[in-house]
Amino acid sequence: MRILVIGGGAREHAICRSLSLDPEVSAVHCAPGNAGTAEVATPHTVDPLDGAAVAELAASDAVRADLVVIGPEAPLVAGVADAVRARGIPVFGPSAEAAMLEGSKAFAKEVMAGANVPTARSYVCTTPEEADAALDAFGPPYVVKDDGLAAGKGVVVTDDIEQARAHARACGGAVVIEEFLDGPEVSLFAVTDGETVVPLQPAQDFKRAYDADEGPNTGGMGAYSPLPWADPKLVDEITATVLEPTVAELRRRGTPFSGLLYAGLALTSRGVRVIEFNARFGDPETQAVLARLRTPLGGLLYAAATGALADFPALRWSEGAAVTVVVAAHGYPAKPRTGDVIEGLDEIERADGPQAYVLHAGTKADEDGTVRSAGGRVLSVTATGTDLTEARERAYAAVGRVRLAGAHHRTDIAERAAAAAEAGEG
Numbered sequence: 001m002r003i004l005v006i007g008g009g010a011r012e013h014a015i016c017r018s019l020s021l022d023p024e025v026s027a028v029h030c031a032p033g034n035a036g037t038a039e040v041a042t043p044h045t046v047d048p049l050d051g052a053a054v055a056e057l058a059a060s061d062a063v064r065a066d067l068v069v070i071g072p073e074a075p076l077v078a079g080v081a082d083a084v085r086a087r088g089i090p091v092f093g094p095s096a097e098a099a100m101l102e103g104s105k106a107f108a109k110e111v112m113a114g115a116n117v118p119t120a121r122s123y124v125c126t127t128p129e130e131a132d133a134a135l136d137a138f139g140p141p142y143v144v145k146d147d148g149l150a151a152g153k154g155v156v157v158t159d160d161i162e163q164a165r166a167h168a169r170a171c172g173g174a175v176v177i178e179e180f181l182d183g184p185e186v187s188l189f190a191v192t193d194g195e196t197v198v199p200l201q202p203a204q205d206f207k208r209a210y211d212a213d214e215g216p217n218t219g220g221m222g223a224y225s226p227l228p229w230a231d232p233k234l235v236d237e238i239t240a241t242v243l244e245p246t247v248a249e250l251r252r253r254g255t256p257f258s259g260l261l262y263a264g265l266a267l268t269s270r271g272v273r274v275i276e277f278n279a280r281f282g283d284p285e286t287q288a289v290l291a292r293l294r295t296p297l298g299g300l301l302y303a304a305a306t307g308a309l310a311d312f313p314a315l316r317w318s319e320g321a322a323v324t325v326v327v328a329a330h331g332y333p334a335k336p337r338t339g340d341v342i343e344g345l346d347e348i349e350r351a352d353g354p355q356a357y358v359l360h361a362g363t364k365a366d367e368d369g370t371v372r373s374a375g376g377r378v379l380s381v382t383a384t385g386t387d388l389t390e391a392r393e394r395a396y397a398a399v400g401r402v403r404l405a406g407a408h409h410r411t412d413i414a415e416r417a418a419a420a421a422e423a424g425e426g
Contacts, residue, residue: 036360051083330406
Protein backbone atom coordinates (compact mmCIF):
# COMPACT_ATOMS: atom_id res chain seq x y z
CA MET A 1 0.00 0.00 0.00
CA ARG A 2 1.23 3.44 -1.00
CA ILE A 3 0.19 6.33 1.27
CA LEU A 4 0.37 10.11 0.85
CA VAL A 5 0.28 12.20 4.05
CA ILE A 6 -0.69 15.87 3.74
CA GLY A 7 0.81 18.32 6.25
CA GLY A 8 4.11 19.43 7.67
CA GLY A 9 4.03 19.32 11.47
CA ALA A 10 5.06 16.93 14.23
CA ARG A 11 1.69 15.22 13.96
CA GLU A 12 2.41 14.37 10.33
CA HIS A 13 5.94 13.25 11.21
CA ALA A 14 4.46 10.92 13.84
CA ILE A 15 1.96 9.55 11.32
CA CYS A 16 4.64 9.05 8.67
CA ARG A 17 6.91 7.34 11.18
CA SER A 18 4.18 4.90 12.22
CA LEU A 19 3.22 4.21 8.61
CA SER A 20 6.85 3.53 7.73
CA LEU A 21 6.87 0.79 10.38
CA ASP A 22 3.79 -0.92 8.92
CA PRO A 23 4.89 -3.99 6.91
CA GLU A 24 1.87 -3.62 4.61
CA VAL A 25 2.91 -0.09 3.60
CA SER A 26 5.34 -0.15 0.67
CA ALA A 27 5.83 3.61 0.27
CA VAL A 28 5.13 6.71 2.34
CA HIS A 29 4.96 10.15 0.72
CA CYS A 30 4.51 13.48 2.51
CA ALA A 31 3.60 16.93 1.22
CA PRO A 32 4.87 19.45 2.06
CA GLY A 33 6.52 17.77 5.07
CA ASN A 34 9.51 19.09 7.02
CA ALA A 35 13.14 18.24 7.72
CA GLY A 36 12.09 15.22 9.79
CA THR A 37 9.42 13.69 7.59
CA ALA A 38 11.99 13.52 4.81
CA GLU A 39 13.77 10.79 6.82
CA VAL A 40 10.76 8.42 6.67
CA ALA A 41 8.77 9.63 3.66
CA THR A 42 9.40 10.90 0.14
CA PRO A 43 8.85 14.68 0.16
CA HIS A 44 6.73 16.55 -2.36
CA THR A 45 5.79 20.17 -2.86
CA VAL A 46 2.10 21.02 -2.79
CA ASP A 47 -0.27 23.64 -1.41
CA PRO A 48 -2.16 21.65 1.26
CA LEU A 49 -5.23 23.88 0.80
CA ASP A 50 -5.47 23.27 -2.96
CA GLY A 51 -7.70 20.23 -3.33
CA ALA A 52 -7.14 19.88 -7.06
CA ALA A 53 -3.36 20.00 -6.61
CA VAL A 54 -3.43 17.43 -3.80
CA ALA A 55 -5.64 15.11 -5.84
CA GLU A 56 -3.32 15.49 -8.84
CA LEU A 57 -0.28 14.66 -6.71
CA ALA A 58 -2.00 11.62 -5.21
CA ALA A 59 -2.85 10.28 -8.65
CA SER A 60 0.52 11.12 -10.21
CA ASP A 61 3.01 8.49 -11.36
CA ALA A 62 5.41 9.67 -8.66
CA VAL A 63 2.98 8.80 -5.86
CA ARG A 64 0.15 6.52 -7.10
CA ALA A 65 -1.50 6.70 -3.67
CA ASP A 66 -3.75 3.92 -2.44
CA LEU A 67 -4.66 6.14 0.51
CA VAL A 68 -4.38 9.84 1.32
CA VAL A 69 -4.15 10.89 4.98
CA ILE A 70 -4.92 14.56 5.64
CA GLY A 71 -3.29 15.77 8.83
CA PRO A 72 -4.21 19.43 9.52
CA GLU A 73 -7.67 20.90 9.98
CA ALA A 74 -7.47 23.72 7.43
CA PRO A 75 -7.29 21.43 4.34
CA LEU A 76 -10.19 19.38 5.69
CA VAL A 77 -12.39 22.46 6.17
CA ALA A 78 -11.29 23.64 2.71
CA GLY A 79 -12.64 20.43 1.14
CA VAL A 80 -9.37 18.76 0.15
CA ALA A 81 -10.71 15.34 1.16
CA ASP A 82 -13.68 15.84 -1.17
CA ALA A 83 -11.39 16.65 -4.10
CA VAL A 84 -9.31 13.53 -3.54
CA ARG A 85 -12.38 11.29 -3.15
CA ALA A 86 -13.71 12.70 -6.41
CA ARG A 87 -10.63 11.17 -8.08
CA GLY A 88 -11.59 7.77 -6.67
CA ILE A 89 -8.77 7.63 -4.12
CA PRO A 90 -9.60 6.57 -0.52
CA VAL A 91 -9.07 9.36 2.01
CA PHE A 92 -8.62 9.34 5.76
CA GLY A 93 -10.29 12.60 6.70
CA PRO A 94 -13.84 13.96 6.72
CA SER A 95 -15.63 15.95 4.04
CA ALA A 96 -15.72 19.73 4.25
CA GLU A 97 -19.30 19.59 5.57
CA ALA A 98 -18.43 17.11 8.32
CA ALA A 99 -15.20 18.94 9.17
CA MET A 100 -17.30 21.93 10.22
CA LEU A 101 -17.51 20.05 13.51
CA GLU A 102 -14.13 21.70 14.07
CA GLY A 103 -14.47 24.56 11.61
CA SER A 104 -17.37 26.12 13.54
CA LYS A 105 -17.81 25.82 17.28
CA ALA A 106 -21.38 27.00 16.86
CA PHE A 107 -22.06 24.12 14.45
CA ALA A 108 -20.46 21.70 16.91
CA LYS A 109 -22.81 22.95 19.63
CA GLU A 110 -25.78 22.33 17.31
CA VAL A 111 -24.62 18.77 16.63
CA MET A 112 -24.07 18.09 20.32
CA ALA A 113 -27.55 19.38 21.13
CA GLY A 114 -29.04 17.11 18.47
CA ALA A 115 -27.05 14.14 19.72
CA ASN A 116 -27.74 14.86 23.40
CA VAL A 117 -24.00 15.01 24.05
CA PRO A 118 -23.04 16.63 27.39
CA THR A 119 -21.18 19.92 26.96
CA ALA A 120 -20.81 23.35 28.54
CA ARG A 121 -23.74 25.78 28.43
CA SER A 122 -22.91 28.47 25.88
CA TYR A 123 -23.99 31.49 23.87
CA VAL A 124 -23.06 32.23 20.26
CA CYS A 125 -22.47 35.99 20.07
CA THR A 126 -22.14 38.17 16.98
CA THR A 127 -22.06 41.65 18.54
CA PRO A 128 -20.06 43.21 21.38
CA GLU A 129 -23.30 43.75 23.28
CA GLU A 130 -24.23 40.07 23.05
CA ALA A 131 -20.73 39.08 24.18
CA ASP A 132 -20.89 41.43 27.17
CA ALA A 133 -24.26 40.00 28.19
CA ALA A 134 -22.97 36.43 27.93
CA LEU A 135 -19.87 37.22 29.96
CA ASP A 136 -22.02 38.80 32.65
CA ALA A 137 -24.32 35.78 32.67
CA PHE A 138 -21.54 33.27 33.28
CA GLY A 139 -19.09 35.26 35.39
CA PRO A 140 -15.46 34.28 35.96
CA PRO A 141 -13.52 32.32 34.93
CA TYR A 142 -14.53 33.55 31.47
CA VAL A 143 -14.23 31.22 28.47
CA VAL A 144 -14.20 32.94 25.05
CA LYS A 145 -13.71 30.96 21.83
CA ASP A 146 -13.27 32.12 18.27
CA ASP A 147 -16.01 30.36 16.29
CA GLY A 148 -13.64 29.46 13.44
CA LEU A 149 -10.26 27.77 13.08
CA ALA A 150 -7.50 29.31 15.18
CA ALA A 151 -4.76 26.63 15.21
CA GLY A 152 -5.48 25.74 18.82
CA LYS A 153 -4.95 29.31 20.04
CA GLY A 154 -8.41 30.85 19.61
CA VAL A 155 -9.48 30.26 23.21
CA VAL A 156 -9.00 32.55 26.17
CA VAL A 157 -9.75 31.43 29.73
CA THR A 158 -9.34 34.27 32.18
CA ASP A 159 -10.62 35.89 35.36
CA ASP A 160 -10.04 39.30 33.78
CA ILE A 161 -13.28 40.64 32.27
CA GLU A 162 -11.44 43.19 30.15
CA GLN A 163 -9.17 40.50 28.66
CA ALA A 164 -12.23 38.38 27.90
CA ARG A 165 -13.99 41.32 26.21
CA ALA A 166 -10.89 42.19 24.22
CA HIS A 167 -10.57 38.63 22.89
CA ALA A 168 -14.25 38.53 21.96
CA ARG A 169 -13.83 41.72 19.94
CA ALA A 170 -10.54 40.61 18.38
CA CYS A 171 -12.16 37.49 16.93
CA GLY A 172 -13.95 39.72 14.47
CA GLY A 173 -16.98 37.47 13.82
CA ALA A 174 -19.01 35.02 15.81
CA VAL A 175 -17.65 33.99 19.19
CA VAL A 176 -18.77 31.26 21.55
CA ILE A 177 -18.87 32.22 25.23
CA GLU A 178 -19.47 29.36 27.59
CA GLU A 179 -19.42 28.30 31.20
CA PHE A 180 -16.10 27.26 32.70
CA LEU A 181 -15.74 23.50 33.14
CA ASP A 182 -13.91 22.32 36.25
CA GLY A 183 -11.89 19.13 36.49
CA PRO A 184 -9.00 17.54 34.58
CA GLU A 185 -8.99 17.57 30.78
CA VAL A 186 -8.67 14.49 28.60
CA SER A 187 -8.18 14.02 24.86
CA LEU A 188 -9.70 10.96 23.24
CA PHE A 189 -9.30 10.11 19.56
CA ALA A 190 -11.57 7.76 17.65
CA VAL A 191 -11.15 6.34 14.18
CA THR A 192 -14.49 6.06 12.37
CA ASP A 193 -15.80 5.20 8.93
CA GLY A 194 -19.08 6.98 9.60
CA GLU A 195 -20.70 3.90 11.12
CA THR A 196 -18.26 2.05 13.37
CA VAL A 197 -16.34 3.99 16.03
CA VAL A 198 -12.98 2.66 17.26
CA PRO A 199 -11.55 4.65 20.19
CA LEU A 200 -7.81 4.96 20.71
CA GLN A 201 -6.15 5.35 24.11
CA PRO A 202 -6.73 8.63 25.99
CA ALA A 203 -4.05 11.27 26.46
CA GLN A 204 -3.66 14.54 28.32
CA ASP A 205 -2.03 17.60 26.82
CA PHE A 206 -0.70 20.85 28.28
CA LYS A 207 -1.96 24.00 26.58
CA ARG A 208 -0.31 26.75 28.62
CA ALA A 209 3.13 27.94 27.58
CA TYR A 210 4.91 27.61 30.92
CA ASP A 211 5.21 25.35 33.94
CA ALA A 212 2.32 25.10 36.42
CA ASP A 213 -0.09 26.10 33.63
CA GLU A 214 1.16 29.66 33.53
CA GLY A 215 1.29 31.88 30.47
CA PRO A 216 -0.85 32.09 27.33
CA ASN A 217 -2.61 29.26 25.54
CA THR A 218 -0.57 27.54 22.84
CA GLY A 219 -1.12 24.77 20.32
CA GLY A 220 0.14 22.38 23.02
CA MET A 221 3.44 22.06 24.89
CA GLY A 222 3.43 18.35 25.63
CA ALA A 223 1.31 15.27 26.25
CA TYR A 224 1.34 11.83 27.81
CA SER A 225 -0.51 8.53 27.56
CA PRO A 226 -1.98 6.48 29.20
CA LEU A 227 -3.73 8.19 32.12
CA PRO A 228 -3.06 6.04 35.20
CA TRP A 229 -5.42 8.16 37.29
CA ALA A 230 -8.42 7.73 35.00
CA ASP A 231 -11.30 5.30 35.56
CA PRO A 232 -10.68 2.13 33.50
CA LYS A 233 -14.23 2.47 32.16
CA LEU A 234 -13.68 6.05 30.97
CA VAL A 235 -13.06 5.20 27.30
CA ASP A 236 -16.17 3.04 27.12
CA GLU A 237 -18.24 5.80 28.75
CA ILE A 238 -16.98 8.50 26.36
CA THR A 239 -17.49 6.24 23.36
CA ALA A 240 -21.10 5.53 24.35
CA THR A 241 -22.11 9.03 25.45
CA VAL A 242 -20.04 11.27 23.17
CA LEU A 243 -18.36 9.67 20.18
CA GLU A 244 -20.99 7.25 18.89
CA PRO A 245 -23.92 9.70 19.33
CA THR A 246 -21.97 12.42 17.51
CA VAL A 247 -21.13 10.16 14.56
CA ALA A 248 -24.77 8.99 14.45
CA GLU A 249 -26.06 12.58 14.49
CA LEU A 250 -23.78 13.62 11.64
CA ARG A 251 -24.89 10.58 9.66
CA ARG A 252 -28.55 11.48 10.36
CA ARG A 253 -27.90 14.99 9.04
CA GLY A 254 -26.58 13.58 5.77
CA THR A 255 -22.98 14.61 6.50
CA PRO A 256 -21.35 11.34 7.60
CA PHE A 257 -18.04 11.76 9.38
CA SER A 258 -15.22 9.48 8.20
CA GLY A 259 -11.74 9.95 9.63
CA LEU A 260 -10.42 10.94 13.04
CA LEU A 261 -12.88 12.36 15.56
CA TYR A 262 -11.09 14.04 18.46
CA ALA A 263 -13.01 14.86 21.62
CA GLY A 264 -11.48 17.33 24.06
CA LEU A 265 -13.18 16.64 27.38
CA ALA A 266 -13.41 17.88 30.94
CA LEU A 267 -14.05 15.38 33.73
CA THR A 268 -16.20 17.67 35.86
CA SER A 269 -17.88 17.15 39.21
CA ARG A 270 -21.10 16.66 37.19
CA GLY A 271 -19.59 14.10 34.81
CA VAL A 272 -17.89 14.13 31.40
CA ARG A 273 -18.41 17.29 29.34
CA VAL A 274 -17.17 18.03 25.81
CA ILE A 275 -14.96 21.11 25.55
CA GLU A 276 -14.45 20.87 21.80
CA PHE A 277 -14.32 18.54 18.84
CA ASN A 278 -11.54 18.38 16.28
CA ALA A 279 -11.77 16.68 12.90
CA ARG A 280 -8.22 15.30 12.86
CA PHE A 281 -5.43 13.90 15.03
CA GLY A 282 -4.43 16.32 17.79
CA ASP A 283 -0.94 17.72 18.19
CA PRO A 284 0.93 16.90 20.46
CA GLU A 285 -1.29 14.06 21.75
CA THR A 286 -0.84 12.07 18.53
CA GLN A 287 2.89 11.82 19.17
CA ALA A 288 2.31 10.11 22.53
CA VAL A 289 -0.65 7.97 21.47
CA LEU A 290 0.93 6.56 18.30
CA ALA A 291 4.11 5.76 20.25
CA ARG A 292 2.07 3.14 22.12
CA LEU A 293 -0.05 1.78 19.26
CA ARG A 294 1.06 -1.71 18.23
CA THR A 295 -1.60 -2.31 15.60
CA PRO A 296 -0.13 -1.32 12.20
CA LEU A 297 -1.44 2.16 11.43
CA GLY A 298 -1.80 1.86 7.65
CA GLY A 299 -4.36 -0.93 7.79
CA LEU A 300 -6.40 0.88 10.44
CA LEU A 301 -6.62 4.14 8.48
CA TYR A 302 -7.36 2.32 5.22
CA ALA A 303 -10.21 0.39 6.88
CA ALA A 304 -11.73 3.67 8.04
CA ALA A 305 -11.35 5.23 4.59
CA THR A 306 -13.02 2.27 2.87
CA GLY A 307 -15.87 1.58 5.32
CA ALA A 308 -14.40 -1.64 6.67
CA LEU A 309 -13.89 -0.84 10.36
CA ALA A 310 -16.61 -3.23 11.55
CA ASP A 311 -14.43 -6.19 10.60
CA PHE A 312 -11.13 -4.72 11.79
CA PRO A 313 -9.40 -6.60 14.65
CA ALA A 314 -9.29 -5.08 18.14
CA LEU A 315 -6.44 -2.60 18.55
CA ARG A 316 -3.25 -3.66 20.32
CA TRP A 317 -1.31 -1.36 22.66
CA SER A 318 1.98 -1.47 24.51
CA GLU A 319 1.62 -1.77 28.27
CA GLY A 320 4.09 1.05 28.88
CA ALA A 321 3.77 4.82 28.72
CA ALA A 322 4.77 7.62 26.35
CA VAL A 323 5.61 11.26 27.02
CA THR A 324 6.04 14.06 24.48
CA VAL A 325 7.75 17.36 25.30
CA VAL A 326 7.53 20.24 22.84
CA VAL A 327 10.61 22.38 22.26
CA ALA A 328 9.39 25.84 21.24
CA ALA A 329 11.16 28.70 19.51
CA HIS A 330 12.26 31.90 21.22
CA GLY A 331 9.21 34.17 21.52
CA TYR A 332 6.58 31.46 21.11
CA PRO A 333 3.60 31.76 21.12
CA ALA A 334 3.50 35.55 20.62
CA LYS A 335 6.29 36.16 18.09
CA PRO A 336 8.35 33.04 17.46
CA ARG A 337 11.79 33.56 15.99
CA THR A 338 12.76 31.35 13.06
CA GLY A 339 15.97 30.52 11.23
CA ASP A 340 18.00 29.36 14.24
CA VAL A 341 20.26 26.32 13.82
CA ILE A 342 19.15 23.16 15.64
CA GLU A 343 21.91 20.90 16.93
CA GLY A 344 22.08 17.72 18.98
CA LEU A 345 19.52 15.68 17.04
CA ASP A 346 22.04 13.03 16.01
CA GLU A 347 23.13 12.70 19.63
CA ILE A 348 19.59 11.79 20.67
CA GLU A 349 19.43 9.03 18.08
CA ARG A 350 22.77 7.61 19.20
CA ALA A 351 22.24 7.92 22.94
CA ASP A 352 18.52 7.42 23.46
CA GLY A 353 17.00 5.54 20.52
CA PRO A 354 14.74 3.76 19.98
CA GLN A 355 13.13 4.61 23.32
CA ALA A 356 13.43 8.35 22.63
CA TYR A 357 13.24 10.14 19.32
CA VAL A 358 12.54 13.54 17.79
CA LEU A 359 9.49 14.39 15.71
CA HIS A 360 9.98 17.57 13.71
CA ALA A 361 7.34 20.31 13.58
CA GLY A 362 8.57 23.75 12.56
CA THR A 363 11.83 22.80 10.85
CA LYS A 364 13.50 23.09 7.48
CA ALA A 365 16.80 21.80 6.12
CA ASP A 366 19.37 23.85 4.19
CA GLU A 367 20.95 22.37 1.09
CA ASP A 368 23.93 21.28 3.18
CA GLY A 369 21.65 19.43 5.62
CA THR A 370 21.73 22.04 8.39
CA VAL A 371 18.39 21.92 10.23
CA ARG A 372 16.84 25.25 11.23
CA SER A 373 13.73 26.36 13.10
CA ALA A 374 10.86 27.35 10.85
CA GLY A 375 7.92 27.73 13.22
CA GLY A 376 6.80 28.25 16.80
CA ARG A 377 6.64 24.66 17.98
CA VAL A 378 9.89 23.35 16.59
CA LEU A 379 10.29 19.78 17.87
CA SER A 380 8.28 17.13 19.71
CA VAL A 381 10.66 14.98 21.72
CA THR A 382 8.90 11.67 22.42
CA ALA A 383 9.97 8.81 24.65
CA THR A 384 8.51 5.52 25.85
CA GLY A 385 9.09 3.59 29.06
CA THR A 386 7.65 0.93 31.30
CA ASP A 387 5.77 3.70 33.14
CA LEU A 388 5.38 7.47 33.07
CA THR A 389 8.37 8.04 35.33
CA GLU A 390 10.73 6.20 33.00
CA ALA A 391 9.20 7.77 29.89
CA ARG A 392 9.58 11.26 31.44
CA GLU A 393 13.20 10.64 32.36
CA ARG A 394 14.02 9.52 28.84
CA ALA A 395 12.11 12.38 27.22
CA TYR A 396 13.79 15.08 29.30
CA ALA A 397 17.21 13.49 28.88
CA ALA A 398 16.69 13.74 25.12
CA VAL A 399 15.39 17.33 25.39
CA GLY A 400 18.60 18.18 27.21
CA ARG A 401 20.61 17.21 24.12
CA VAL A 402 18.77 19.69 21.86
CA ARG A 403 20.62 22.94 21.23
CA LEU A 404 18.46 25.73 19.86
CA ALA A 405 19.16 29.35 20.75
CA GLY A 406 16.42 30.89 22.90
CA ALA A 407 14.28 27.75 22.93
CA HIS A 408 11.98 26.96 25.82
CA HIS A 409 9.96 23.96 27.01
CA ARG A 410 7.85 22.96 29.96
CA THR A 411 9.58 20.87 32.62
CA ASP A 412 6.42 19.47 34.20
CA ILE A 413 4.84 17.37 31.44
CA ALA A 414 3.22 14.31 33.11
CA GLU A 415 4.96 15.19 36.40
CA ARG A 416 1.91 15.02 38.63
CA ALA A 417 0.53 11.90 36.96
CA ALA A 418 3.87 10.12 37.27
CA ALA A 419 4.21 11.09 40.92
CA ALA A 420 0.68 9.95 41.71
CA ALA A 421 1.26 6.63 39.96
CA GLU A 422 4.50 6.14 41.88
CA ALA A 423 2.62 6.80 45.12
CA GLY A 424 -0.03 4.26 44.19
CA GLU A 425 -2.75 6.83 43.59
CA GLY A 426 -3.15 6.20 39.89
